[in-house]
Amino acid sequence: MNLIEVRNINKYFQQPAKMQVLSDVSFDIEKGKLISITGKSGSGKSTLLYLLSTMDTDFEGSIRINQDEMKGKSNPWLADFRNHHIGFVFQFHYLLPEFTVLKNVMLPALKLAKYSREETEHHAIDLLKLLGVEDQAHKRASLLSGGQQQRVAIARALINEPLIIMGDEPTGNLDSYNSAVVFDLFKKLSAEKGQTVLMVTHDEDIAGRSDQTIHLVDGKIDHAN
Template sequence: MNLITVKNVSKYFLQPTRMQVLNDISFEVEKSKFITITGKSGSGKSTLLYLLSTMDTRFEGSIRINQEEMLGRNNSWLADFRNHHIGFVFQFHYLLPEFTVLRNVMLPALKLRRYPVAEIEHRAMELLQLLGVGEQAHKRASLLSGGQQQRVAIARAMINEPLIIMGDEPTGNLDSYNSAAVFELFRKMSAEKGQTILMVTHDEDIARKSDQTIHLADGKIDEIMVR
């Protein structure tokens, strides 16, 4: 079953002058797959991921996620959709340094209020343990290493059990050891929890190991590689 269907999507930046950054993009993503988006800087890959994240709906064409059309939705509907269905991991972790690791992971679920606080805390601890940073739970986030902080960011992205986890160069600031570890964690989430992973990356090793790679060049799909 296709979880994401992108049809004839084009995107323009209007400032300082009108410039096309995505040109007639079409592809499909099946549920529970690990997808990488690659291309040189300026190829449009981060712009595409931003559209898929629903944080920008100023585009031409159609993006359907979980059978819902994103174009034309109001901001309130989109925010609710993201909270329920999408987890995002950035290149920089964006943890709140004054909060504990545990509290950082709990925050999205506390906002969603789907479960009681005690259950949210239990689920957050389970995720931190799964990701190998359970012993750091009660430390301030600022005291962790870069690799540990990125694992916490992944736990935070997973706390609401999203259908899709999106990552914009989530291993870009990590060394090769931690990059490989983060990839394996994403692969495990895809296999064991049925989550779909979409990751923008420059890492050729990660791209080769993914289920499908969408390679962009000059705002167009240059090649789609299915493994």
């Protein structure tokens, strides 16, 4: 079953002069797969991820996620869709340093208020356990190593049980050991939990071990396999 269907996407930047960034991009992504978007700087990969994240709706073509068309939806509808269905992991973890690890993971779920605080805390601890950082739960986030902080960021991305985790260079700030640890966690989440993971990466080793690679050259898909 296709979770994401992208058809004939064209994207233009208008400033300082009109420039086409993505050209006739089409592909499908199945549920429960780990997908890497690759390409040189300026190839359009981050722009594509931004469109898929529903943060930018100024494009030509069609993006369907979970059978819903993103084009033409209102900003409140899209914000609600993101809160319920998309978890984000960035190159920098963006944890709140003065809060504990547990509180950082719980925050998106407390905002959504789908479950009680007690249920949310239980779920957060389960995620920290899954990601191997349960023993750090009551430490301030600022006291963790870079690799630990990124694992906490993944737990936070998972707390609202999203359909998709989207990562923008999620291993970009990590050394080779921690990059491998984080990637293996993504593989585990997709293989064992059926989690769909979509990430931009420069790391050829990571791309080579993904279920699917979408490679962009000058805004066009060079290959998607």
